[in-house]
Amino acid sequence: MKAVGYQHSLASSDPAALLDIELPQPEASGRDVLVKIAAVSVNPVDTKIRSRVAPAEGEYKVLGWDAAGEVVACGDEVTMFKPGDQVYYAGALNRSGSNAEYQLVDERLVAIMPANLSYEQAAALPLTAITAWELLFDRLELNQSSLKYPRPLLLITGAAGGVGSVLVQLARKLTSVCIVATASRPETQQWVKELGAHYVVDHSKPLQPQLAELGMESVSHVASLTHTDQHYPELVKLLAPQGKLALIDDPVGGIDIMPLKQKSISLHWEFMFTRSLFATPDMHLQHQLLTDLSRLIEQGQIKTTLQQTLGTINAANLRQAHALLESGKAIGKVVLAGF
Numbered sequence: 001m002k003a004v005g006y007q008h009s010l011a012s013s014d015p016a017a018l019l020d021i022e023l024p025q026p027e028a029s030g031r032d033v034l035v036k037i038a039a040v041s042v043n044p045v046d047t048k049i050r051s052r053v054a055p056a057e058g059e060y061k062v063l064g065w066d067a068a069g070e071v072v073a074c075g076d077e078v079t080m081f082k083p084g085d086q087v088y089y090a091g092a093l094n095r096s097g098s099n100a101e102y103q104l105v106d107e108r109l110v111a112i113m114p115a116n117l118s119y120e121q122a123a124a125l126p127l128t129a130i131t132a133w134e135l136l137f138d139r140l141e142l143n144q145s146s147l148k149y150p151r152p153l154l155l156i157t158g159a160a161g162g163v164g165s166v167l168v169q170l171a172r173k174l175t176s177v178c179i180v181a182t183a184s185r186p187e188t189q190q191w192v193k194e195l196g197a198h199y200v201v202d203h204s205k206p207l208q209p210q211l212a213e214l215g216m217e218s219v220s221h222v223a224s225l226t227h228t229d230q231h232y233p234e235l236v237k238l239l240a241p242q243g244k245l246a247l248i249d250d251p252v253g254g255i256d257i258m259p260l261k262q263k264s265i266s267l268h269w270e271f272m273f274t275r276s277l278f279a280t281p282d283m284h285l286q287h288q289l290l291t292d293l294s295r296l297i298e299q300g301q302i303k304t305t306l307q308q309t310l311g312t313i314n315a316a317n318l319r320q321a322h323a324l325l326e327s328g329k330a331i332g333k334v335v336l337a338g339f
Contacts, residue, residue, distance in 0.1 A: 001025045002339045003100035004315045005060030009051055012322040017050065018315040021060055025102050027073070032104045033081050034073040035089075038119035039337035040098045040313060041066040041306075042321040043127050043162060048250075050322065063318075064097030065090050065273075066333075068113050068122035078107050080287070088113040088290065090127040092276035099313060101339055108283045109276055111290030114297040117304055124306035124333035125166065126290060130272045131248060132167035133289045139246040139268035140221050142175045152177045153219040155211075155238065157203055158226035160188035163248060165195060165305040165332045167223060172196030173301045180211065180219065191331055203227075207234050219243065229253060239265050246270055307332030313339050 003023045010017040028034040046063045055061035068088040071081050081087065089110040091098060113122040137143045142152060152175075159168055159181035171179050173196070181197035183189040184204040192200055201210040211219070218240040224231060229251035236259045239245060245260070246268040257267060275283045296302040308324075310317045313336045321334045 001101040003060075003062050004313065004318050005055075005062045005099070006050060007055060007058075007060055009054045012047070012050070012319050012326060015319075018063075018318050018322070019060075020315045023060070023062070023100065026096075026104045028078075028104060029075040031077045031107050032075045033071045033078055033087070033107050033110060035067065035069040035087060035103050035105060035110075036072045037067050037098055037101060037103055037313070037339075038069040039067070039123035039335055040064050041124045041127075041162075041333045041335045042318065042325060044325055045093075045127075046097075047322045047325050062097045062099050064099035064103075065093065066123055066125075066127045067091065067098035067103065068119040069103075072102070074107075080107050081110065086113050086119075087111060088122040088126050090130055090272065090286075093273040094277055099318060106276070106283075107287070109286050111287050111294060114294040116298050120309055120335045120337045121304040121306050123337075124162075124304050124335050125293065127272060128162040128166045128305065128333065129170075129293050130286055130289060131163045131270060132170055133293070134272055135163075135223055135246050135248065135268075135270040136167065136170055136175070139270050140223065140244050142171070142177060142221065152221055153180065153216060154178065154221045154223065155180045155182070155207075155219045155235075156197075156223045156225065157182045157228075157231055157235075158224075159183055159192045159195075159197065159200075160331050161225060162305060162330075162333050164192070164223075164225050166302075167225075168192055168195040168197050169302050173296065177221070180214070180216070182207070188331055203231065207231070208238060211238065222246065225249065229255065233259075236260065236263075236265065239263060241265075244268060305332040306335050308334045310334060310336050312336060 071085040154177040160183045180199045181192040182203035224247040241263045
């Protein structure tokens, strides 16, 4: 089967950073379904692994953790799917990725894709939607009533990216929180407003004065999606006593948690691959939340975050997608389709 992989960690501008290769087609067994890939999207995790993790000598590593396609075979323990099903999923970090014609994935991580979306539109969603959903409801617990905050105020930094684009929508449709999103360019500010943010502020400027102008002295919850190390001191000041801070990025140099103590601020890290990496007993919840997401999309409550397609799935186009994400200029999601 055709695939795109690499043998050495190189810059995305290097022609050898990602290569067109041929690999044996895998066979389904156990709880795995075999999916014929129709479309994939690219995430920051792809670029981070490409630049940091080299495969064993003489082997290829295949990236890709967002896909939509058709089930063509099922393992003998599969109960939720059958050949012909159109599905979408993010897969598992410790298995071969979706930048290939066929991929094996555990059925507990897969869901039937929204009937009203194309493969390209569906492929844009799984990883970011799972991350956003788990961050909102498992980490920040915004599905639970709180006596401390009659109407929680959620600050989302870097809201125009892939995760933020879903997070704003889910928070607006499924919670009663007041959403303050950050974006620094006119086009990204307009994007997050259209997605449902109540207010938008510029993260390239100090946040506290901008929130003060909106009549907000503090926020109860923060979803820090990018550059946490740059914003962290101000986020701690902005958070109310007993507030919650959740992040998804890798702060340069780490962060000092001691400033959180006086306010009893809780710190939460969201990593959507935790359930699949450790085969947790609740791993099937990723199937369930993607199923719920399909229903919300079919009802018109949530929309795809696809913003740009870069052609077929090949090494040259994937290198271009990696470079775009590394530039920090991407809005929403970037998708490739077909081989």
